[in-house]
Amino acid sequence: MNTREVKNLIVGAGPAGLAVAGRFRKQSIPFEIVEQTDKIAWSWHNHYDRLLLHTVKELSHLPYLEFPEEFPRYVPKAKLAAYYESYAKHFNIKPRFNVEVQSIKKENDYWIVTTNKENYKSHNVIVATGVNRIPFLPVWKNQENYKGEIIHSRHYKSVIPFKNKKLLIIGMGNTGAELALDLSEHDIDVTISVRSSLLIVPRDINGRPVQTTAKKLEKLPFGLGRWIGKQVRKIVIGDLSKYGVSISKKDPIDHLKQTGKTPVIDLGTVKQIKSGKIKVVGDIESFYECGVQLKDGTQLEIDTVILATGYRAKVEQFIENTEGLFDRYNVPKNVIGNGDHKGLFFVGFDNYKLGGILGTIFNDSKTIVAEILKSCK
Numbered sequence: 001m002n003t004r005e006v007k008n009l010i011v012g013a014g015p016a017g018l019a020v021a022g023r024f025r026k027q028s029i030p031f032e033i034v035e036q037t038d039k040i041a042w043s044w045h046n047h048y049d050r051l052l053l054h055t056v057k058e059l060s061h062l063p064y065l066e067f068p069e070e071f072p073r074y075v076p077k078a079k080l081a082a083y084y085e086s087y088a089k090h091f092n093i094k095p096r097f098n099v100e101v102q103s104i105k106k107e108n109d110y111w112i113v114t115t116n117k118e119n120y121k122s123h124n125v126i127v128a129t130g131v132n133r134i135p136f137l138p139v140w141k142n143q144e145n146y147k148g149e150i151i152h153s154r155h156y157k158s159v160i161p162f163k164n165k166k167l168l169i170i171g172m173g174n175t176g177a178e179l180a181l182d183l184s185e186h187d188i189d190v191t192i193s194v195r196s197s198l199l200i201v202p203r204d205i206n207g208r209p210v211q212t213t214a215k216k217l218e219k220l221p222f223g224l225g226r227w228i229g230k231q232v233r234k235i236v237i238g239d240l241s242k243y244g245v246s247i248s249k250k251d252p253i254d255h256l257k258q259t260g261k262t263p264v265i266d267l268g269t270v271k272q273i274k275s276g277k278i279k280v281v282g283d284i285e286s287f288y289e290c291g292v293q294l295k296d297g298t299q300l301e302i303d304t305v306i307l308a309t310g311y312r313a314k315v316e317q318f319i320e321n322t323e324g325l326f327d328r329y330n331v332p333k334n335v336i337g338n339g340d341h342k343g344l345f346f347v348g349f350d351n352y353k354l355g356g357i358l359g360t361i362f363n364d365s366k367t368i369v370a371e372i373l374k375s376c377k
Contacts, residue, residue, distance in 0.1 A: 001118060001119055002118045002119065003112075003118070003119040003120065003121055004032075004118060004119070004120055004121070005120075005121045005122070006030070006031070006032045006120055006121070006122045006123075007029070007030045007031065007122065007123050007124065008024065008029060008030065008031040008032070008122065008123065008124045008125075008126065008372065009031070009032050009033075009034070009111070009113055009120050009122040009124070009125050009126070010031055010032070010033040010034070010126045010128055011033075011034055011101050011104075011113070011125065011126065011127050011128060011129060012033075012034075012035060012036075012127070012128035012129045012130065012348070013033055013034075013035035013040050013041065013042075013088070013093075013095040013097075013128075014040075014041050014042070014043060014044070014084075014128065014129075014130060014348070015041060015044075015062060015084060015348070015358060015361055016128035016129075016130055016347040016348030016361045016365070017033055017035070017095075017126070017128035017347075017348075018040070018041070018062055018084060018087055018088060018093060019062050019063055019347065019361050019362060019365035020126050020128060020345075020347055020365045020368055020369065021033050021088075021091065021093045022062055022063050022064055022065070022087065022091045022093070022365075023063050023064075023365050023366065023368075023369040024369060025091040025092065025093070026063070026064055026091075027369060027373060029369070029372065029373070032096065032120070032122075033093060033094075033095045033096070034095060034096045034099040034101065034115065034120075035095040035096070035097050035098075035099065036098065036099060036100040036101070037097065037098070038097045038098055039097070040084050040085050040088050040093075040095065041080075041081055041084035041085070043132065044077055044080050044081040044084060045081045046154075047077045048077075048153075048156050048157055048158065048178075048179065048182070049077075049157055049158045050158075050178070050182050051076070051077040051178070052072075052074040052075065052076050052077070053074050053075045053076075053080065053356075053358070054074070054174065054203060054211075054265045054356065055074075055211055055356035055358060055359065056073055056074065056209045056211055056212060057071055057072070057073055057074070057075050059211065059212075059356065059358070059359050060075065060356065060358040060359065061083075061358075061362075062084075062087055062361075062362065063362060063365060063366070064091075065087055065090055065091075067083060068083075071083075073209070074203075096117075098116075098117075099115045099116065099117050099118075100115060100116045101113060101114070101115050101318050102114045102115060102116060102318060103318055103319075103320055104125055104127075104318055104319045104320065104344070105319075105320040105321065106321065106340065106341075106343075109123070109343075110122065110123065111123070111124070111125045111343055111344065113125060123343060124343045124344075124345065124372055125343065125344055125345070126345045126346075126347060126368060127315060127319070127332070127344065127345065127346050127347075128346075128347050128348050129313070129315060129348070130313065130348035130349065130357075131311060131312075131313045131331055131348065131349050131351060131357075132310075132311040132313075133311060133312070133313055133314060133315075134311060134312045134313075134314045134317075135152040135153075135154050135307075135309075135310075135311055136307075136309045136310050136311055136312050137152060137307060137309070138307070138309055140284055140285075140286055140287055140292075141285070141286035141287070142286045142287045142288060143286075143287045145287060145288060145289055146287040146288070146289065146291075146292075146305075147289050147290065148290070148291070148302055148303050148304055148305065149303070149304045149305070150304075150305045150307065151304070151305075151306055151307065152306075152307045152309070153169075153171075153175045153176070153179060153306055153307060153308040153309075156179055156306060158182075159182055159183055159186040159188055162183060162188055162304060163186075163188065164188075165188065165189070165303040165304055166189045166190075166191075166300075166301060166302050166303045166304075167183060167188060167189065167190045167191070167302065167303065167304050167305075167306060168190075168191050168192075168193060168291075168292060168300065168302045168304075168305045168306070169190065169191070169192045169193070169305075169306045169308050170192075170193045170284060170305060170306070170307050170308060170309060171192075171193070171194075171307065171308035171309045171310070172192050172194045172198060172245075172264060172280075172308070173261075173262075173264060173308060173310060174262060174264055174265055175308045175310075176192060176306075176308030177192075177264050177266070177267075177269040178267060178269070179306060179308060180192050180269055180272070180278045181267060181268050181269045181272055181278070184272045184277040184278045185268075185272070185277075190277075190278055190279070191278070191279040191280070191281055191300065191302075192278060192279070192280050192281070193281050193282065193283060193284055193292075193294075194244065194245060194246075194280055194281075194282065194283075195282065195283035195284075196246075197246040197247060197248040197249075198245060198246070198247060198248060198263075198264055199247070199248045199250060199252045199263035199264065200233070200237050200240075200245075200247065200263060200264045200266050200270065201233060201237070201252055201263045201264070201265060201266065202233075202236045202237065202265075202266050203265045203266060203267055205236060210265075211356070237266065237270055238270075240270065240273065240274075243273050243274060243280055244279075244280035244281060244282070245273065245280050259329070261351070262351065262356075281294055281298070281300065282294050282295055282296060283295045285297075290302070292305070312330070313330065313331045313332075313349060314330075315331075315332065315346075316330075319344075321340060321341075323340070324339070324340075324341075325337070325341060331349045331351075332346040332349050334346070335347065335350065335364045335367050335368060336367070336368065336371050345368045345371070345372075346364075347361055347364045347365055347368060348360075348361055348364075350364060
């Protein structure tokens with residue numbers, strides 16, 4: 001198989017890969033970019049129809065190209081996908097499509113990248129495949145006996161296939177909460193299974209984005225900002241225990257920084273829960289032919305189960321030596337590889353910062369390109 005020598009190889013043409021590529025172009029740094037699908041930002045083309053960014057547009061664009069002024073504050077997924085396509089054209093970013101990376105390993109001072117089409121020998125490899133690469137699909141007892149349909153949330157597009165059905169969503173992160181909202185607004189019988197306490201924050205208060213307010217509150221001394229945030233959540237979200245939802249006492253910012261898990265950004269799901277349009281139950285024990293049995297023994301007849309159980313990065317599937325590379329959640333812990341991983345970079349994995357993954361991509365891509373420029377001197 002042919003081996004091409006390149007200076008910098010970007011793996012992944014989603015927003016993370018595009019951000020690095022855009023900065024490379026601006027600095028006249030040579031690069032190649034490969035993408036395993038046939039599209040720029042494939043995931044954003046294929047998300048569910050009603051999806052909007054939960055972060056404000058001012059803090060969500062890629063380097064050197066802001067969103068058009070006419071875009072709404074929260075950019076819908078179709079406009080976002082089109083923006084990524086136009087970004088690639090603007091910076092003349094031309095990925096090699098349908099190229100699947102099979103292995104990345106160090107040989108002397110180079111990284112050898114094996115793919116299904118050709119191999120690469122590169123000084124630097126920027127892994128931009130992100131934390132949401134592989135759907136996480138847990139398995140329950142007797143699941144094989146269930147006669148209904150089980151799908152991962154990745155395959156949900158709209159309510160159309162689910163008219164007149166009883167649905168169970170397993171997991172109430174941001175995706176599970178929004179899919180339940182979508183279904184309930186179309187009068188579809190929907191229940192969410194929640195197994196642990198939740199952190200829920202409103203997206204907006206009195207027309208103001210909580211994201212920008214939180215950044216300002218974080219700067220207040222003596223923890224005053226967090227105290228204010230807690231009081232606001234008590235008023236706006238309230239006590240949901242009688243509806244089956246336990247609210248965590250943790251601070252959302254601390255939780256994000258410690259675990260990388262974003263609080264549930266409420267777009268109206270709480271209101272639907274309070275009105276009874278969305279039912280909430282506890283954890284699943286097992287399946288049976290017609291539905292699920294909860295851990296408290298309750299049986300629910302269900303036509304379709306949607307797994308809103310998240311994703312895994314799983315870069316260990318193609319990086320051969322990962323010793324010392326991961327944090328306790330099995331994602332790369334550093335943007336810049338060191339030691340045996342010198343010349344290996346990661347963007348789109350750091351979920352631990354306030355402001356959303358797109359803001360982190362903006363900043364981390366800058367860090368990576370600055371480091372590569374430094375090594376060139």
